[in-house]
Amino acid sequence: MTTFRQDVATLGSGWNKTLLNYALAMRALDEQPIEDRNSWKFLGAMHGFHPQLWVNERLIKTGAPIPVDLTNNTFGNQCQHGSWYFVSWHRAYLFAFESIVAAKVKELTGDDWLLPYWNYLNSNNPKALYLPDAFVAKTLPDGSPNPLCKYPRRPGITKLQPHGGFSLEAMDENDFTVGNGTLGFGGGITGDFVQFDGIAGELEVNPHNTVHGLVGGYMGNALLAGLDPIFWLHHCNIDRLWEAWMNTPGKTMVKDPRWSNGPADRSFIMPVPGDNAPGVTFTSKDTLKGGKFYRPYDDLVSGTGVTPGAIAVARVNMGSPTQQTVLPIGANTTAVKVGGASVDTHIDLEPTAAAKSIATMGANTLGKEVARLYLSLESVRGSAPSPLLDVYVNLPDGADPALNADRLAGSLTLFGLNVASQTDGHHAGTGLGYTIDITDLAQRLTDAGDFDPNHLRVTLVPGEQISDEEPVTVERISVLKRSGVVS
Ligand SMILES: [Cu+2]
Incomplete structure (x- = not known):
């Protein structure tokens, strides 16, 4: 066999x-x-x-x-x-x-x-x-x-x-x-x-x-x-x-x-x-390999986005994980509740750190500092089983999100939200957490002259399974700066 x-x-x-x-x-x-x-x-x-x-x-x-x-x-x-x-x-x-x-x-x-x-x-x-x-x-x-x-x-x-x-x-x-x-x-x-x-x-x-x-x-x-x-x-x-x-x-x-x-x-x-x-x-x-629950595959290349045996080149190596740092450089100040309509929230950034992140994002010279930026959505809660939430950054005032795909940071499927939000004996009800890599988006905003190192605007757009009757709450949204050294 x-x-x-x-x-x-x-x-x-x-x-x-x-x-x-x-x-x-x-x-x-x-x-x-x-x-x-x-x-x-x-x-x-x-x-x-x-x-x-x-x-x-x-x-x-x-x-x-x-x-x-x-x-x-x-x-x-x-x-x-x-x-x-x-x-x-x-x-x-x-x-x-x-x-x-x-x-x-x-x-x-x-x-x-x-x-x-x-x-x-x-x-x-x-x-x-x-x-x-x-x-x-x-x-x-x-x-x-x-x-x-x-x-x-x-x-x-x-x-x-x-x-x-x-x-x-x-x-x-x-x-x-x-x-x-x-x-x-x-x-x-x-x-x-x-x-x-x-x-x-x-x-x-x-x-x-x-x-x-x-x-x-x-x-x-x-x-x-x-x-x-x-x-x-x-x-x-x-x-x-x-x-x-x-x-x-x-x-x-x-x-x-x-x-x-x-x-x-x-x-x-x-x-x-x-x-x-x-x-x-x-x-x-x-x-893991050699363990009692390990089973091999016929092919690790087809449809995986990587080529085992060859060096990954898709993203700059930022050095050993233990030598990288991840620090918050800003957060919004109140929880955001999303029902039937989109909601905006503002994040004040630490301008020096934000500017430095932008300046070092594209670094690819060995030994140079390199940064990536992330949005972190903390304690996301709600009662639906897998609602869809689209997250946009610096969407122009009143603009239709559907026409601004270049400002889309991520489309999240909040799978398990119902379970993670239960406050019964097995769950504290603290909800789910997500991080979205916005490095490329921040680069696009910078190129378009639309990245202000003092602040970021985040728009949460409800998809299916989110309504006024069944809202989703995001306790906090922060911006994380990940730093490392090109290696
Ligand atoms: Cu699964």
């Missing part, structure tokens, strides 16, 4: 054997009761679980037995977002899921099986943005209902329809974590288990969150996402992007023991195939 995970687009159109076997196994696992740790619903509930929501969605019956290891969060509500455990926890989750599905495929058909990935940003495949046919077909080849499209998505979706900001730019970042976790590819620093922590890494923000929002339906809600079979092909590609990134010279993966041996306050745990055995505990290092 092949021991590499493969691009689903290379497996043949329609009902190729891998996807037919996936559908057969999913149908069988979805019929198993939620008490069974190999059941489809148990596996989905590991990502996110909310008993009342699941009753409302008719996933479980009112009063039906719910296993205690889901409600006490031994196995339920495990997904790690907004921290540097995002990549490692999801990698182990994929591996456990793949092992359980493979065991079912073996039992049903005798075939071997590995999880394929959805290479949606492969510019060499004109059909890359399309969901594989088998995920939208009404029926299996034998005419029975197709389990791969059983759970809801955006009505009629056959293809991702990005409205901007869907890219591999995250792969340009050279450091897993910088500035004590404020910035980087992989997410904020934590030593503890946190389902939704405060700082999402670049990979998580985009393409990860973006694809969750674009598929929509269950995929757009962290409490339901794991139930959509396309979730696993999406996360498989995110996992491959991490692997490609780590294998590219110039990228610095974190070596901090808090990451490698974490979390400290409790163990990560995954179920195993076959029965209700206790499960396997692990730490982040078990997901």
